[in-house]
Amino acid sequence: MSAPAVQDLSRAAIESVDRSGQLLDVLDMPSHLRDALWRVESAGIPPFDAPGGLIVAGMGGSAVGGALARAALGDRASRPILGVRGYELPPWTTPDTAVLCSSYSGNTEETLACYEAAGALGAPRAVATTGGRLAELARGDGVPVIPLPGGFQPRASVGYTTVAALEMAAVCGAGPSLHSEIDVAAAHAEQLAAEWGPDAGDDSLAKSLARGLHGTVPQVSGAGPTSAVAYRWKTQINENAKMPAFAHELPELDHNEVVGWSAASELGRFSAVFLDDCDLHPRTRRRIELTRNLVEPAAAVTFLVATRGITRTERVLSLVLLGDLVSIYLAVLRGVDPAPVEVIDRLTAQLADGP
Numbered sequence: 001m002s003a004p005a006v007q008d009l010s011r012a013a014i015e016s017v018d019r020s021g022q023l024l025d026v027l028d029m030p031s032h033l034r035d036a037l038w039r040v041e042s043a044g045i046p047p048f049d050a051p052g053g054l055i056v057a058g059m060g061g062s063a064v065g066g067a068l069a070r071a072a073l074g075d076r077a078s079r080p081i082l083g084v085r086g087y088e089l090p091p092w093t094t095p096d097t098a099v100l101c102s103s104y105s106g107n108t109e110e111t112l113a114c115y116e117a118a119g120a121l122g123a124p125r126a127v128a129t130t131g132g133r134l135a136e137l138a139r140g141d142g143v144p145v146i147p148l149p150g151g152f153q154p155r156a157s158v159g160y161t162t163v164a165a166l167e168m169a170a171v172c173g174a175g176p177s178l179h180s181e182i183d184v185a186a187a188h189a190e191q192l193a194a195e196w197g198p199d200a201g202d203d204s205l206a207k208s209l210a211r212g213l214h215g216t217v218p219q220v221s222g223a224g225p226t227s228a229v230a231y232r233w234k235t236q237i238n239e240n241a242k243m244p245a246f247a248h249e250l251p252e253l254d255h256n257e258v259v260g261w262s263a264a265s266e267l268g269r270f271s272a273v274f275l276d277d278c279d280l281h282p283r284t285r286r287r288i289e290l291t292r293n294l295v296e297p298a299a300a301v302t303f304l305v306a307t308r309g310i311t312r313t314e315r316v317l318s319l320v321l322l323g324d325l326v327s328i329y330l331a332v333l334r335g336v337d338p339a340p341v342e343v344i345d346r347l348t349a350q351l352a353d354g355p
Contacts, residue, residue: 033183073166185314213303
């Protein structure tokens with residue numbers, strides 16, 4: 001049984017529901033970004049050339065850093081950067097392809113399989129983890145280990161996994177170093193955390209979004225650099241608020257999903273969130289406007305939310321922070337502790353019992 005729903009979003013109300021302090025981990029994103037730079041440096045990964053690009057292998061909260069890194073780099077990426085969420089590397093992977101295996105626990109079976117596959121190919125590897133089997137194998141193989149700090153839910157390590165992927169891209173020649181851009185983004189995130197955090201007024205953007213989305217099934221849409229962020233919003237709402245939520249990207253959703261909205265009001269209370277960015281193609285921005293107008297009659301509520309900041313890294317991380325806060329506030333409004341993910345734990349235990 002979940003706790004009775006809490007209607008206010010004061011710091012005291014949040015703490016009464018968020019018993020393990022997930023909000024504090026979200027607000028600490030700026031320090032995570034800075035600490036991550038030091039941790040990657042401490043791994044001592046020598047620069048090398050990977051003409052085949054970079055693969056980031058991981059699952060769940062450990063995988064999202066690769067997608068966000070690719071979004072932050074944008075057209076500055078000089079080689080392919082691909083996320084793999086599964087047991088197998090792409091069939092075109094060669095010894096010229098760098099592979100970053102990211103697993104917070106170090107025991108994610110899919111990521112361990114990718115680590116072994118990369119080794120069999122002779123591809124250069126690095127791992128980002130707190131320990132577990134992955135760290136044990138990597139140290140035995142002489143593979144660099146980026147040490148992640150313990151004590152988080154894996155999804156709360158997003159700052160660390162994003163920086164790890166960005167720095168790995170620079171090390172292997174898949175993109176330029178964004179070290180200084182990450183520093184600036186951390187300072188910017190500190191300002192936004194104060195603006196959107198628990199001590200902000202009830203009319204703050206994060207709290208207003210949470211109140212608007214409460215009691216609905218959110219459909220989060222992104223485009224370009226915000227596509228990966230839209231997926232992050234969806235997964236954070238799933239895990240923290242224990243709610244169904246879905247993500248898609250423009251312009252693709254205008255060729256399928258937009259039609260489904262015609263039945264939305266008959267089936268339940270659906271909401272739509274569109275994540276905008278100043279660098280989107282003008283036609284895509286026009287699509288956001290038109291699509292919002294089309295779905296609005298069937299939606300419980302719609303929102304248009306823009307990135308904040310100057311650099312691409314600042315802007316991507318601004319909406320990551322906002323979505324994480326919204327997901328925590330939604331959990332509080334529902335009266336559910338955001339930390340436990342009992343269904344995932346149960347599934348993992350059942351898989352461990354055998355095929």
